[in-house]
Amino acid sequence: MKYLIILGDGMADEPIEALGNKTPLQAANKPGIDNVAKLGRTGMLDTIPEGFAPGSEIANLSVLGYDLTKVYEGRGSLEAASMGVAVEPGEMVMRCNLICIEDGIIKNHSAGHIGSDEAKELILFLQEKLGDDIISFHPGVSYRHVLKMKGGNKSLKCTPPHDVQGTPFSQVMIQAESTDAASTAEYLNKLTLLSQEILENHPVNLRRAQQGKDKANSIWVWSPGYKPQMKTIAETYGLNKGAVISAVDLIKGIGVYAGLEVIEVEGATGLYDTNYEGKAQAALDALKENDFVYLHIEASDEAGHEGDYNLKIKTIEDLDSRIVKPIFEEISKWDEPVTIALLPDHPTPCAIKTHTNTPIPFVIYTKGITPDSVSVYDEFSAKEGSYGLIRGKDFMEKLMG
Ligand SMILES: [Zn+2]
Structure with a gap:
């Protein structure tokens, strides 16, 4: 049969x-x-x-x-698999959006549906500047990418960015759901702020602004999990x-x-x-x-x-x-x-x-x-x-x- x-x-x-x-x-x-x-x-x-x-x-x-x-174990782990990104025991994986923030407010969850080529350039730039032994960025399709973190703790309260368009980003940053996860939450929130600093004036974003498109000026990580x-x-x-x-x-x-x-x-x-x-x-x-x-x-x-x-x-x-x-x-x-x-x-x-x-x-x-x-x-x-x-x-x- x-x-x-x-x-x-x-x-x-x-x-x-x-x-x-x-x-x-x-x-x-x-x-x-x-x-x-x-x-x-x-x-x-x-x-x-x-x-x-x-x-x-x-x-x-x-x-x-x-x-x-x-x-x-979250969306990130499933998307990583389809992208050919292996998740090892001890690693946490998350969905990493490229989003648009204007005046501190999340304008949209997709950076104006940014194309995969521009997005890839930004994700590889983030990997070069912020990637290390602990953190790695992996480019996917359009605004949908993957972040891996060695030793991360997944008991986090994260907010899907499509649910909070129009909200100040500072109100919906990651919170730890257990004391063990406090350092992971702090680490990821710092990483998000750092991404905003270095993405704002990246040539891809300056060009997008000139063309009247939304900037991809922040990462937004959510849906944490381990290897299923x-x-x-x-x-x-x-x-x-x-x-x-x-x-x-x-x-x-x-x-x-x-x-x-x-x-x-x-x-x-x-x-x-x-x-x-x-x-x-x-x-x-x-x-x-x-x-x-x-x-x-x-x-x-x-x-x-x-x-x-x-x-x-x-x-x-x-x-x-x-x-x-x-x-x-x-x-x-x-x-x-x-x-x-x-x-x-x-x-x-x-x-x-x-x-x-x-x-x-x-x-x-x-x-x-x-x-x-x-x-x-x-x-x-x-x-x-x-x-x-x-x-x-x-x-x-x-x-x-
Ligand atoms: Zn559907």
Whole structure:
């Protein structure tokens, strides 16, 4: 038996008045997905454990069977993995944003969505000036970078910068949550102030100011953690090997720690214009070599963040006709059976443009199983499904039967 999870990020939603009180999943024309629901079994999945925010990294770790209270070590560690930056025991790793501060106030969390080339120049400059035996800076994509600190203590209260735009930065600096972490907090706050001194008049920033762009004139470090202690998927479920296909760094990073091969697909953008056919083909190819494939499609989440329900319907219809239908048709011809699951990680309702922790609908299909009575796939039908409501971390066991 082989296993394929198709995950439509943020695909679940709430009823929308303009759609006749239907959700985008209910409003979309999706015969391929509904066919899987008709032949398979459905249920609801609670992917966000108590005490965790409904982030994609949390929800995807749940879907992959991990107990968040045991494995979660922050975003920085996952992004570091996808960037190829190793985290060793004894090191702390954090997300390091480049942000824009004006008159002491955080103007934005992204330094005006700075491009990766300019950002890299600044991060390498920070490494040259402030990097040492303890601290190292690692360039990533746009404003998203990684900071490693040897001997750092992670019991810190840090503030995600996207939550405090418009706030004086001095009010939301790092605080220690234990006396052991006091020196780490002090060290990182000093580092932030030093970064402001040396970034303000860096040629990249002088040029940006001249062009009317936001300066990248401070670092902002948050989401501290150590190297995650994750058993691989293959180890946990007695499989040979697995693969992950995604355009998103966080998901690729999870894949690295989960022991999955990260497969890159040309033209995978993480948006509605992604290379659906390429991703479907990559999943089929990967299933020939692997027991387990995690195919992650980001587009519906981005449509939800934009609050654009028509676009969200389109992303669901594209997922249906360009991913689910061709994959289902192809594997139906194979001798080796493939169990297929389809689900989102969390809802991203268009009305509020952000994630919620409401349970999501899922469907699991294996050739020859007795289907339940549910014959369409959406947030309400799946409540009648034979699986009932289950906890996120139990999903993989249900998938494996
Ligand atoms: Zn999202």
